[in-house]
Amino acid sequence: MEKLRIGLIGVGGISSLHAQGYKDNPTAEMYAVCDINAELLQRRAREWGAQQAYTDYRQLLADPKVDAVEVITPHHLHVGIGVAALEAGKHVSMQKPMAMNVTECDALIEAARRSGKLFRVLENFRYYPPLVRAKELLDSGAIGEPLSIRIKIVQGSMGKGWKVPYSRWAWRFDETKSGGGRIMFDYGSHFFAIAMWLLGEVEKVYSWITYRPIRPELAKRGVSLIRGVDHVVGAAGGGNEEVAAPDEWLIDSPAVAIWKYKNAEKYGTFEVVTSYDIQVPSKYTPEDEWVELTGSRGFIWVTRCTSNLLDRPPVVMYRDGVTTEFSDMETDWGASFIAGLHDFTDGIIRGRQPALTGEEGKVVLQICRAAQLSAKEGREVRPEEIR
Ligand SMILES: NC(=O)c1ccc[n+]([C@@H]2O[C@H](COP(=O)([O-])OP(=O)(O)OC[C@H]3O[C@@H](n4cnc5c(N)ncnc54)[C@H](O)[C@@H]3O)[C@@H](O)[C@H]2O)c1
Incomplete structure (x- = not known):
């Protein structure tokens, strides 16, 4: 079976623990990375062997080979990137906190419902x-x-x-x-x-x-x-x-x-x-x-x-x-990221919802x-x- 192709949007500090989630992942590979910091982006792409590197998340979302994305950016960008990703037909794993406020959480929940794609908030401590x-x-x-x-x-x-x-x-x-x-x-x-x-x-x-x-x-x-x-x-x-x-x-x-x-x-x-x-x-x-x-x-x-x-x-x-x-x-502690991301990709393959659901992410907020x-x-x- 072909592996899922994952795109990471935001490759700053915590993304290095996300990268571990694709090292021995039986169902998915890190295919693309995206960051507005071009120098960092190139470094991460080389280090992790990503095939594509984009400085604009819209380019990554337009890539038909990308099956799913992880959003790992500052919080004010979560809703815009998350909704755009779901509308582009990608499954989404969103770093915590889900968004900035309840209205934004509702927008993400609604976009996930409309798209029929998997949406989850990554709460690594649960793993x-x-x-x-x-x-x-x-x-x-x-x-x-x-x-x-x-x-x-x-x-x-x-x-x-x-x-x-x-x-x-x-x-x-x-x-x-x-x-x-x-x-x-x-x-x-x-x-x-x-x-x-x-x-x-x-x-x-x-x-x-x-x-x-x-x-x-x-x-x-x-x-x-x-x-x-x-x-x-x-x-x-x-x-x-x-x-x-x-x-x-x-x-x-x-x-x-x-x-x-x-x-x-x-x-x-x-x-x-x-x-x-x-x-x-x-x-x-x-x-x-x-x-x-x-x-x-x-x-x-x-x-x-x-x-x-x-x-x-x-x-x-x-x-x-x-x-x-x-x-x-x-x-x-890094093991919690690996387990959490394996649960995401396994959930996509099996059509199963991994933790947290959008509704749970909203209640946490x-x-x-x-x-x-x-x-x-x-x-x-x-x-x-x-x-
Ligand atoms: N689970 C945890 O324990 C944990 C720990 C740290 C951070 N986080 C979460 O991870 C997310 C990122 O935190 P961080 O510490 O990695 O922050 P960071 O500042 O180190 O990295 C954020 C990255 O996003 C990039 N970025 C900014 N705007 C962008 C855009 N429009 N498109 C693409 N990339 C863009 C920045 O250039 C930067 O490289 C936040 O949601 C934060 O709360 C979670």
Whole structure:
């Protein structure tokens, strides 16, 4: 059988983990890449052996050989590129968050319905093996009736300075491009998706969010931003200017969100702290996430996701006086991308919907926005209030 031909639109930072999804993929190959940054595009095409490289996504969508695309761009471009791709008859895997607002989510859902093509939002944490194991244990009744979930996020530093391309940061702190809320919207969308997957639908949310300039933290981390060249690794080339983060770049951390599940006395908590005094040794970004599930008979702890700060077995369960450790699984965070993309291509072949559906992606966005509105107005907010 001929392999599906996939096009990647946006080949910036995170796309290198997407590329891993096509290395040993039995059903699909990376056929084309697209980015407005021509130098980066050529480098990626060579590195990954892509047959076509386009600087305009419309050219990629006009290529009849492309069966499916992945959209991996800044958030304000998700809806336009996603709808155009579906209208061009391509299946679509959209990076999180699905879009900027509910209207855009509806446009994507409607375009997918009209086209009859597969549309999914890639939520890689749903494929992270320790979280998948925790879900299996929970669903098998291993800790009894589920009662609550606690999610902890730590953003720290690697303990040495980075040279970060300005473009990777600038759009994230520009509300018109990111949708606003580096933590509660962009990063938080992972954890609200996980909270729904593990324990069910969310009825209402309450939160506290602190907004503060990120500049002092970046300075502590030794981060120097570079304007003029994208995707620099190591030292800057000639003619590039190192810049400090502007004061108006606000990080929405520390923050806490709490929620109640629908039709049940079940609760969730999500807490984030950002302190670059904490060293987080990581192959990826210096942040880590832990999940604690409580049931009527015991607990399940997932002790890592992006990094392995705690250096404990990835899954630990306590039940009936006995602690059991589970280490027989892949723990590299990158594995969640590979599994998530294999699920996408397998879903296309088998006519099966992979996670997340467009409707689920929209609810995740509504929960993130509900948390932001709650902090602003000091009241409980139901996700469906967000229109
Ligand atoms: N799952 C995760 O854990 C995770 C981690 C990081 C980023 N992301 C998501 O991935 C997406 C991209 O993030 P990133 O970190 O790779 O950002 P990035 O800034 O590193 O890369 C974005 C790329 O898109 C390109 N681009 C901009 N406009 C374009 C256009 N019109 N056509 C084609 N390409 C265009 C840019 O040139 C850049 O190379 C976002 O949705 C982000 O939230 C997810």
